Amino acid sequence: MTTQRITLTVNGMTHAIEVEPRRTLADTLRDQCGLTGTHLGCEHGVCGACTVIVDNQPVRSCLMFGIQAEGRSIRTVEGLADGATLSPLQQSFWDHHGLQCGFCTPGFLMLATWLLERETPIDEAELRHVLSSNLCRCTGYQNILKAVREAAKGLGKWVESAPA
Amino acid sequence: MGGIGASVRRLEDPPLLRGTGCFAADVNLPGQLHMRVVRAGLAHGRILSIDTLAAAAIPGVVAIWTGADVASLPPIGFRQMGLTALEPYRQPILAQGVVRYVGEPVALVFAEDPYVAEDAEELVLVDIEELPVIIRATDPIGDFDAAHGTEPTIIRKEYGDVGAAFAAATHVVELDLIVGRHTGVPLETRGALAEFDDATGMLRMHGASKVPHANRLAIARMLDLPSERLHLHEGHVGGGFGIRGELYPEDVLVCLAAMRLGRPIKWIEDRREHLMAANHSRDQRHHIRAAVDAKGFVLGVEDTFFVDQGAYVRTHASTVPDLAAGMLPGPYVFPAYAAAAHVRLTNKTPAGTYRAPGRFEGSFVRERLMDAIADRLGMDPVAVRRINLIPSSAMPFDRGIDALGTPLVYDSADYALLLDKFLRHLGYDALQARLAARRAAGEHVGAGLAFFVEKSGLGPFDDVRLELYEDGRVELITGVASVGQGVDTSLAQITADQLGLSYEQVTVTHGQTDRIARGMGAFATRVTVMTGGAIVLAAAKLRQRLLAKAAELLQQPMDSLQLRDGVAGPTTPGPAIALPALITACLAEDGTDRLTAEATFESGHMTYPYGIHLAVARVDAETGGVSLERFAVAYDIGRAVNPLLVEGQIQGGAAQGIGGALLEEFNYTDDGQPLSTSFADYLMPSCAEMPPVDILLTEDAPSRIGTLGVKGAGEGGTTAAGAAIAAAVDAALGRRVPITQLPITPARLRAAIAGR
Numbered sequence: 023m024t025t026q027r028i029t030l031t032v033n034g035m036t037h038a039i040e041v042e043p044r045r046t047l048a049d050t051l052r053d054q055c056g057l058t059g060t061h062l063g064c065e066h067g068v069c070g071a072c073t074v075i076v077d078n079q080p081v082r083s084c085l086m087f088g089i090q091a092e093g094r095s096i097r098t099v100e101g102l103a104d105g106a107t108l109s110p111l112q113q114s115f116w117d118h119h120g121l122q123c124g125f126c127t128p129g130f131l132m133l134a135t136w137l138l139e140r141e142t143p144i145d146e147a148e149l150r151h152v153l154s155s156n157l158c159r160c161t162g163y164q165n166i167l168k169a170v171r172e173a174a175k176g177l178g179k180w181v182e183s184a185p186a
Numbered sequence: 187m188g189g190i191g192a193s194v195r196r197l198e199d200p201p202l203l204r205g206t207g208c209f210a211a212d213v214n215l216p217g218q219l220h221m222r223v224v225r226a227g228l229a230h231g232r233i234l235s236i237d238t239l240a241a242a243a244i245p246g247v248v249a250i251w252t253g254a255d256v257a258s259l260p261p262i263g264f265r266q267m268g269l270t271a272l273e274p275y276r277q278p279i280l281a282q283g284v285v286r287y288v289g290e291p292v293a294l295v296f297a298e299d300p301y302v303a304e305d306a307e308e309l310v311l312v313d314i315e316e317l318p319v320i321i322r323a324t325d326p327i328g329d330f331d332a333a334h335g336t337e338p339t340i341i342r343k344e345y346g347d348v349g350a351a352f353a354a355a356t357h358v359v360e361l362d363l364i365v366g367r368h369t370g371v372p373l374e375t376r377g378a379l380a381e382f383d384d385a386t387g388m389l390r391m392h393g394a395s396k397v398p399h400a401n402r403l404a405i406a407r408m409l410d411l412p413s414e415r416l417h418l419h420e421g422h423v424g425g426g427f428g429i430r431g432e433l434y435p436e437d438v439l440v441c442l443a444a445m446r447l448g449r450p451i452k453w454i455e456d457r458r459e460h461l462m463a464a465n466h467s468r469d470q471r472h473h474i475r476a477a478v479d480a481k482g483f484v485l486g487v488e489d490t491f492f493v494d495q496g497a498y499v500r501t502h503a504s505t506v507p508d509l510a511a512g513m514l515p516g517p518y519v520f521p522a523y524a525a526a527a528h529v530r531l532t533n534k535t536p537a538g539t540y541r542a543p544g545r546f547e548g549s550f551v552r553e554r555l556m557d558a559i560a561d562r563l564g565m566d567p568v569a570v571r572r573i574n575l576i577p578s579s580a581m582p583f584d585r586g587i588d589a590l591g592t593p594l595v596y597d598s599a600d601y602a603l604l605l606d607k608f609l610r611h612l613g614y615d616a617l618q619a620r621l622a623a624r625r626a627a628g629e630h631v632g633a634g635l636a637f638f639v640e641k642s643g644l645g646p647f648d649d650v651r652l653e654l655y656e657d658g659r660v661e662l663i664t665g666v667a668s669v670g671q672g673v674d675t676s677l678a679q680i681t682a683d684q685l686g687l688s689y690e691q692v693t694v695t696h697g698q699t700d701r702i703a704r705g706m707g708a709f710a711t712r713v714t715v716m717t718g719g720a721i722v723l724a725a726a727k728l729r730q731r732l733l734a735k736a737a738e739l740l741q742q743p744m745d746s747l748q749l750r751d752g753v754a755g756p757t758t759p760g761p762a763i764a765l766p767a768l769i770t771a772c773l774a775e776d777g778t779d780r781l782t783a784e785a786t787f788e789s790g791h792m793t794y795p796y797g798i799h800l801a802v803a804r805v806d807a808e809t810g811g812v813s814l815e816r817f818a819v820a821y822d823i824g825r826a827v828n829p830l831l832v833e834g835q836i837q838g839g840a841a842q843g844i845g846g847a848l849l850e851e852f853n854y855t856d857d858g859q860p861l862s863t864s865f866a867d868y869l870m871p872s873c874a875e876m877p878p879v880d881i882l883l884t885e886d887a888p889s890r891i892g893t894l895g896v897k898g899a900g901e902g903g904t905t906a907a908g909a910a911i912a913a914a915v916d917a918a919l920g921r922r923v924p925i926t927q928l929p930i931t932p933a934r935l936r937a938a939i940a941g942r
């Protein structure tokens with residue numbers, strides 16, 4: 023199988039790797055870069071467990087090839103904490119029991135990190151709309167929503183929806 | 187801090203939040219080969235030939251096996267509730283001449299790379315001659331093989347005089363009810379990695395979960411290995427729900443291949459395989475009849491049902507029909523009862539347990555019956571239920587039948603009290619008045635309520651070992667397992683509570699067969715009750731030792747001392763000694779580096795938590811779409827170790843119950859082709875479909891098993907969801923279209939509305 027030499031920038035670090043063109047970004051991150059925090063729940067773009075941030079957009083890394091990510095800035099769950107200090111969102115997931123088995127968690131964290139970094143403030147409808155793109159089989163979502171909501175409040179990004 | 191009753195955050199979370207967890211796919215070993223399973227593409231047929239030439243020619247393919255390569259191994263045996271009549275229906279680890287469902291393992295490819303293994307799998311040509319297909323449990327009985335039919339057994343449970351009940355009845359109410367085929371679908375697919383060390387003769391398998399000790403023994407027996415040569419290791423586990431961790435063909439195959447090929451073998455299933463090959467569940471059709479007196483009291487119940495077991499009988503054997511039949515009466519008196527469960531083999535993926543096995547189905551059936559009785563007699567659904575509830579004065583209540591091989595004795599309950607509390611909590615009358623007003627204004631909205639009884643704490647035993655180190659850290663070693671439900675934290679809290687420590691000082695080791703000799707594992711919502719019971723006993727031994735030493739050092743009578751906040755001292759203010767100093771003193775005396783205590787907790791009974799679900803549904807009469815405005819769960823847990831985690835279990839369970847009620851279903855064509863093989867076809871709730879789940883947790887009926895009073899929380903969010911939602915949809919449509927089938931899909935509901 024022919025491989026290509028590429029350089030990926032993941033969480034600010036460069037990885038010079040050799041990869042088959044057909045290999046997904048998820049597999050490339052996991053197998054070539056040793057970053058196994060990005061999980062695969064379906065490999066066909068539905069569950070969102072594999073969500074990473076590529077050039078400031080949330081991306082399903084099972085639907086993109088590794089070579090397509092060359093020259094872009096990739097962020098994965100391993101890059102969220104600052105050393106021993108969890109990001110406010112990670113901390114909020116911990117405080118509000120936003121995870122059980124933790125398999126979906128990296129995907130939710132990356133999706134919600136993107137959401138919280140956007141300029142626009144977030145309300146309940148937007149929160150649910152965005153998070154409904156990922157699946158969790160354990161939590162029933164209530165505590166995931168709560169964790170993101172509380173993190174948004176802490177960051178001054180939350181607006182109460184207009185009463186219906 | 188963090189003793190019993192505290193809603194502390196979990197010990198498990200930091201690595202999971204940082205992406206440094208260790209799930210099965212995250213483990214790699216140098217020199218590993220990747221296994222890919224070639225699966226049957228037809229639902230029933232004779233294998234004429236398997237052509238592996240083209241596949242074997244691909245560079246990087248190391249070996250290809252077919253059924254002939256493993257013909258000497260026995261089929262997968264039963265872990266619980268085995269019956270001789272079921273034995274001919276066990277699954278071989280690779281098909282032996284005949285395939286019986288789409289997805290059945292037929293051949294294996296071993297390759298240097300997982301992509302290459304998959305390329306080669308596609309080139310393995312399996313020629314199959316088709317045989318007749320059975321697709322529904324209620325189809326006529328066919329042939330499993332030359333000697334066996336497709337109905338291996340009928341499981342019967344009965345007590346009282348059902349004939350007399352029907353003879354005395356004022357009303358007889360009958361229903362035909364269907365619960366669809368769905369299952370746990372953990373977000374992590376299955377996976378395993380086996381390594382064999384030729385020098386020591388040790389075989390190790392990573393990726394175990396749920397029942398590592400039982401699987402260790404089963405694999406050792408199948409491979410004809412002494413069990414001390416095999417160890418199973420559990421890493422992080424991405425959800426269990428009954429289906430994960432049972433022994434599957436692939437687990438045995440990676441172990442066998444690691445020995446035969448002399449290299450580590452890794453197997454990670456993809457989602458399509460998972461939906462075709464891991465256990466399915468539910469899929470029952472019931473015909474139930476009730477004999478009712480003029481006031482709405484049920485004199486007797488008779489239920490005949492058909493269980494679609496799929497193509498083989500797997501590790502659970504008769505567990506699901508047994509639980510369905512045994513626990514169907516739920517919280518009601520039902521003086522006479524007879525159930526007959528027809529176990530039927532079909533040509534679908536084999537079935538096993540899924541969260542609230544048998545009870546999700548049974549609760550749907552029983553609670554639909556109670557609603558039908560209310561309708562027939564023109565009574566309020568709550569009133570019918572209330573007059574049939576077993577009174578608290580009758581506890582413990584012996585049903586006179588068994589479930590899971592233990593006598594079905596409800597240990598403690600006050601059903602009527604929970605009903606009262608729940609109705610008050612909900613503002614039930616006002617809620618009904620609001621819904622009636624909305625219905626009068628043309629909206630299709632309604633509320634439905636359903637009772638359930640759960641079970642937890644299955645014995646017969648659990649062992650623990652506590653190791654207390656000089657600095658006050660404790661390691662708890664147990665033979666249970668984690669499937670992602672928060673076992674570490676709750677067990678650490680119980681340990682901390684008993685030893686007067688912070689729960690953060692406790693490390694929990696589970697799922698490692700080389701750390702403790704035996705263990706029952708994590709299933710049937712048993713861990714908190716059974717392991718908790720063992721911790722209490724082991725901790726008492728440590729406490730005894732520590733307090734005796736403290737009494738000596740402090741010159742105080744031992745019974746005036748306690749362990750609290752890391753200090754041994756008097757219950758009233760006075761001189762005290764810090765735990766590390768006390769431990770050091772004991773260790774100096776023993777000449778060891780840690781204090782150790784072991785204990786076994788035994789129990790021949792289960793404990794029975796219970797609850798009520800309420801759903802408020804809105805129906806779009808045009809599309810048949812159902813949305814839930816509200817979902818509430820009342821649950822008596824006996825005693826909650828960590829209310830935050832209990833609520834998390836209930837919320838997650840409710841989502842699965844709601845999925846089963848409205849969305850999830852494995853559909854098949856008439857020739858047995860599965861139609862639900864991706865997440866685009868097998869629909870699970872996202873946060874957009876989930877209403878807020880309102881939980882009323884009570885502790886009115888502590889368990890009589892052990893001293894902690896705890897009952898389990900694993901399944902009560904799921905159990906009555908189908909029943910409550912069906913009742914809510916009935917109410918939303920003005921009780922004109924009785925819901926008799928789950929899931930309530932838009933197509934089904936629209937057809938029912940159009941056809942009424």
Ligand code: FES
Pocket residue numbers: 061062063064065066067068069070071072073082083084085
């Ligand atoms: S693994 Fe990529 S969306 Fe599911």
Ligand code: FES
Pocket residue numbers: 120121122123124125126127157158159160161373424425670
């Ligand atoms: S926590 Fe298990 S899938 Fe979300």
